[in-house]
Amino acid sequence: MKRSRFTESQIVSILKEADAGAKIKDLCRKHGISDATYYNWKAKYGGMSTSDLRRLKETEAELSQYKKMYAELAHENYALKDLIEKKPLRPLDKREAAQHLVAKHELSKTKACAAVQLSRSSWYRQPSQQAVRDQPVIDALNTMLKKYPRWGFWMCYDRMRLDGHAWNHKRVYRVYTAMKLNLPRRKKRRLPQRVQQPMVVEARANAEWSLDFMSDALYHGRRFRTLNVLDEGVREALDIVIDTSIPGARVVRTLDRLIEWRGKPDAIRVDNGPEYISQVFSEWCEKHGIKLNYIQPGKPNQNAYIERFNRTYRHEVLNAYVFESLRQVREITRAWIIEYNEERPHDSLGKIPPAMFRRQVENARNSTLELCH
Structure with missing residues (x-):
């Protein structure tokens, strides 16, 4: 594999130049890279810090060790790898594949038939025209x-x-x-049947999180997106990720970072956007044992907590400022999250901030546990 002439730190610095407002074409011309290379870097390293790069290098080192463990293959496995190009499907194809294993790799007929899942009788039966x-x-x-x-x-x-x-x-x-007479028909992609989920959430932290995307633009017209993460049980804003593009892999990486700090939620409520129905996101939730609650298509009121939070965020931040760079958006948003969680009274929480409500819930729960013991 060809080694990149840029280190990970240099790649992150180039991405930060783009976040500061530099045009993509000028940035690619300056560093001698293509647009495709820039967007590949953005998908892999977007939003990363030095600690994230260190963790990525450690993961790559572990993967290289695993690759060395599988370098020595048995004779039969090597023969099967050589057989991949033949793609056996029908019994006739499987018979030809088994003959290839016997002739070139000197496997017995029994092992060759077992490797391609062909019966011994099919081996000896003469194929018909x-x-x-x-x-x-x-x-x-x-x-x-x-x-x-x-x-x-x-x-x-x-x-x-x-x-x-x-x-x-x-x-x-x-x-x-x-005879290739069948003409394929293009079918509209349909979502599976979604069942309406109740909006009843237990008043405690990590009972259920909700995620949603928003969109806005900088002063010079460049579009950006925000990924809002809200703890519905205590109405606390966990994070707002801001970037020009946020694919499914970035969503998973953000949730991994939040779980390390906050703990794992019991469930996540999302809409039917492409990032949420992607295989990466669904497999991640299944791996961590997190229940996925999809709302019905065209029913944003079924995700009312995050929609109300989005309205507040747009009214107090996105519509209140004229942003010149993504860094400015992130700095103002970070300060607003602290204000929202620590200082801003919330009507549904008894006119107290979400962080104070969460502490009250945790203290009451700890007192109940002590009484039970």
Whole structure:
């Protein structure tokens, strides 16, 4: 693998120049890199600090050790790796793959058949000429489609049954697809059925978090996004991530950092955005044992806590200032989060700040536990 001429620290400094307001094209021309290289760096190192880079290097060192552990493979595994290019699918293909293992890698017939999941009887059985056996079906399909070129499979099959052909529909469809007569239809991507989740949340920390994205622009027109994380049980703002793009991997990295500081939530409430329905995010939640509560599409009121928080954040920060750089947005937002959690009274919490409410809940819970003991 070609080694990059930039170190991780240099890459982070280049990304910080972009956050300060430098244009991407000017930045790429200055450092002699392409736009694709810049966005690959941003997806991998965006929002990282020196400590994050150190942790990334340690992880890469561990991965290199694991790679060395798997460097020595057994003779049968090496043979299977050489077989990957053949992609055995049908019994005929599996038979050819098994013959390849026996001839080139000198495996026994038993091991070769077991490796490609082929029965011993299929090894010794002589393959039949399928094209000759299916020739009547091919001729019938060609005759039908020559006369009715716009008919689909089921229309052709029903007509063939009326004409007296007794072929099974599975056999006809296999020949139909082998002749590449089936035209794929583009289907609209549909979300799974979402069940409405109740808005009842236990009044304690880490009972349920909610996430949502917002969008705004700097003074010179450059767009940026914010990822807002709220603890619904105590209405406390945990973090607001600000960047020009926040992919699913960045969301996972942010939640890992919050869990190290705050602890793991029991559940997370999100909408159906692409970052939340991505495989990276769903697998991360399953790995950590966190329940995912998706709201129904087009029903933002089912995520009312974070929507109310977004309104406050937009009214008091995004609409109140004219930002010149992402650094300025982050600094003002960081100060506002402290003010929101420590000083700003919250009506639903008895007109006290969220941090004070969380401490009261924790003290009451600790007192109850002491009485029980």
